[in-house]
Amino acid sequence: MNIVEAKDKIDERGFLDIDLDVNMDLFAEIERLKKEKNAIVLAHYYQEPDIQDVADFLGDSLGLAQKAQTTKADMIVFAGVHFMAETAKILNPSRKVVLPDLKAGCSLADSAPAAQFQAFKEKHRDHIVISYINCTADIKALSDIICTSSNAEAILNSLPKDQEIIFAPDKNLGGFLNKKTGRNMLLWNGACMVHEIFSMEKITRLKVRHPNAKVIAHPECEEPVLRLADFIGSTTQLLKYAVTDSNNEFIVATETGILHQMQKEAPHKTFIPAPPTNSCACNDCPYMKLNTLEKLYLCMEYETPEIIMDEQLRLAAKKPIERMLEISRKAGLIG
Ligand code: 13P
Ligand code: SF4
Numbered sequence: 001m002n003i004v005e006a007k008d009k010i011d012e013r014g015f016l017d018i019d020l021d022v023n024m025d026l027f028a029e030i031e032r033l034k035k036e037k038n039a040i041v042l043a044h045y046y047q048e049p050d051i052q053d054v055a056d057f058l059g060d061s062l063g064l065a066q067k068a069q070t071t072k073a074d075m076i077v078f079a080g081v082h083f084m085a086e087t088a089k090i091l092n093p094s095r096k097v098v099l100p101d102l103k104a105g106c107s108l109a110d111s112a113p114a115a116q117f118q119a120f121k122e123k124h125r126d127h128i129v130i131s132y133i134n135c136t137a138d139i140k141a142l143s144d145i146i147c148t149s150s151n152a153e154a155i156l157n158s159l160p161k162d163q164e165i166i167f168a169p170d171k172n173l174g175g176f177l178n179k180k181t182g183r184n185m186l187l188w189n190g191a192c193m194v195h196e197i198f199s200m201e202k203i204t205r206l207k208v209r210h211p212n213a214k215v216i217a218h219p220e221c222e223e224p225v226l227r228l229a230d231f232i233g234s235t236t237q238l239l240k241y242a243v244t245d246s247n248n249e250f251i252v253a254t255e256t257g258i259l260h261q262m263q264k265e266a267p268h269k270t271f272i273p274a275p276p277t278n279s280c281a282c283n284d285c286p287y288m289k290l291n292t293l294e295k296l297y298l299c300m301e302y303e304t305p306e307i308i309m310d311e312q313l314r315l316a317a318k319k320p321i322e323r324m325l326e327i328s329r330k331a332g333l334i335g
Contacts, residue, residue, distance in 0.1 A: 006302035014103030014290075015305065016298045026293045030054050033300040040073035041296070042088070044080035045235045046257035046288040051079045051296060058261065060236040061087075061133045062148040066325065066334045068092055077300055078307075081106045081287050086137050089307040090318050097307040100295035104287045106134050108220075111190030112169035114138035120166070120188070127164040127186060130155060131320070134192070135169055137309065141316035146324040149173060149219050150234035154331035155324060156181050172196070176219040176226060195220035197282040198253050202275040203228055206251055213272065216241060217253035225253055225274070242266065255285045 011017045033039060042064050043055035052058055057067045068076055068088030075096045078085035083106055085099040112135055121129060121142060131143040140146060147155045156177060167174035169190030178185055198221055207213060216238050217229035226232055231241045235258050242250050243265045252259060253274035262271045276282040299305060328334045
C-alpha cells in the first residue's frame with residue numbers, strides 16, 4: 001500500500017488498522033523513518049513509556065507548541081491529542097502533521113462547543129477571552145489569548161487588574177487562577193475527566209500511610225485536591241519540582257504517564273500515583289492512551305492520519321496562540 005492509498009484506509013476508529021509483523025523492531029523502524037522522512041516525534045508526558053522513549057522532544061503543552069513552531073523537520077509526528085497536533089499545524093502550516101489516532105480527543109476540548117461558546121461570549125461583550133490551549137481551533141479563533149498551565153499566571157499578569165475576562169474551558173484551572181491572582185474571571189463550566197477523578201479522601205488516607213510524602217498536583221484538579229497539594233504546576237513544572245526538591249517521596253495528582261519521566265530522572269525517589277475515586281484506571285487519560293507504538297509507526301510510514309485545516313480558521317486561531325508565545329517569551333518562560 002502506498003501513501004495515497006493509505007489515506008482512504010483510516011477506519012471509523014480513527015487510525016490505520018493494519019496488522020504488523022509481531023517480530024518487527026518498532027523502535028528501530030521508527031528511527032529509520034525519522035531519518036528517511038526528516039520527521040520529528042513530539043510527545044506529551046501522558047503518552048505510554050515506549051512512546052516517550054522514542055520521542056525526539058518530550059514536553060508540556062507550552063514546550064510542545066514552541067517546538068512545533070520552530071522545528072525544521074518536514075513531518076511533525078504528534079504523539080499527543082488532537083488539539084495539540086492541531087496547534088502544531090496552526091503554527092507551522094508548511095509541515096505535514098500526523099497524529100497516530102485521530103480519535104485522540106480531549107474531554108476539556110469537548111466541553112466547549114463553539115456555537116454555545118460564541119453565544120456566551122456575546123452576552124459578555126466587555127470581557128476579553130482567555131482560553132486554555134486544551135480547546136478546539138474554533139474556540140481558539142474566538143479567543144483573544146491562549147494560555148497553558150505553565151504560563152497562565154504570566155498571561156494574566158500582563159493584563160490590567162480591572163480587565164474583565166472570560167476564562168475557558170477549564171473551571172478548575174480558572175478557579176485556581178482566580179484564587180491565586182485575586183481576579184474574578186468568568187469561568188466556562190468545563191473540566192478534564194482525568195483530573196476530576198482524584199479522591200481527596202483517598203489522598204488524605206495515603207498521606208497517613210506516607211507521612212513524609214509531598215502531594216504535587218496539576219491545576220486541572222478540583223479545589224479540594226489542590227488544597228492538599230504542597231506544589232501545583234504544569235506537567236513540566238511538576239517533573240522539575242519532583243526531581244529537584246529535597247524530598248524523596250511524592251503523591252502525584254496528574255495523569256500517570258508523567259511517572260515514567262519522574263522515575264527515569266530520579267530513580268532513587270518514590271512516586272505514588274494519586275488514587276481515583278473508584279478502583280478504575282481513570283487516572284490514565286483514555287484519549288492520550290489511544291496512541292500506541294504500532295500506530296505511531298504506521299502514521300509515520302503512511303503519513304496519515306494527517307491534520308488538515310481550513311486556512312481562514314487556521315489564521316484566526318493562530319493570532320491568540322502567537323500572543324501567548326510572545327508574552328511567554330517576554331516573561332522568560334520560553335527561549
Ligand atoms: P500540561 O502538560 O501543559 O501541563 O497539560 C496537561 C494536560 O492535561 C494536557 O492534556
Ligand atoms: Fe484532555 Fe484531560 Fe486527557 Fe489532558 S488529560 S488530554 S485535559 S482529557
